[in-house]
Amino acid sequence: MKLLLNEQRAELLANGKANNTLRESGLAEQDFNPVVKLFCPWGAATWLLTELDPEDEDIAFGLCDLGMGFPELGNVSLREIESVTGPGGLRIERDMHFTANKSLEAYAKEARLHQRIVA
Template sequence: MELLTKQIIRKFEEHPIYSQDGKGLKAEVLVKYFNPMGAGTWLITEAEKQEDGDWRLFGFCHICEWEWGYLMLSDLQRIVLPGGLGIERDLYTQGRIVEDFIG
């Protein structure tokens, strides 16, 4: 699955790092990435394109527990799961906030 589309790039450009600072769980989720085979959810709320073309992402992430943090898009793209699967993108995040995903 393609993790970066033209629509997502547009959202990233409209929400640079720190643009949703202070919103906490009310921050808009730009894209949700997830591990289809187990632990790993990344609710991306802000992004910044790097000089090398990679994207530095910020959001509310869950591996063992929920926490705010940074990651690189290339790190997600490099993950290879059993059966040749990779990290996937939720197609239904438009108009949702962080709080909507953590129940």
């Protein structure tokens, strides 16, 4: 399965460019709704991604939860996520039914309370 659809990649990149412009102008970044949810079908790892780095499209930003009770906002390498192979050749998957209903910060606040991403 392809981790990102072309439309999702374009939206993630547009969000990254928008926040890069805001940062360079000394303004507060926008708190986007997640564009895509990735998950580990054999474990508890989950990622809610909002943007791609316009200078390195391998680097995504979002809420990352490796299933250890400490979800955090940060950067992650898409190549690294794509390289993970689990039992029986399973791979990280994109939640095809995910639709964000709140901002990334709202998901992060809820995740800190529950010690995991609830999405």
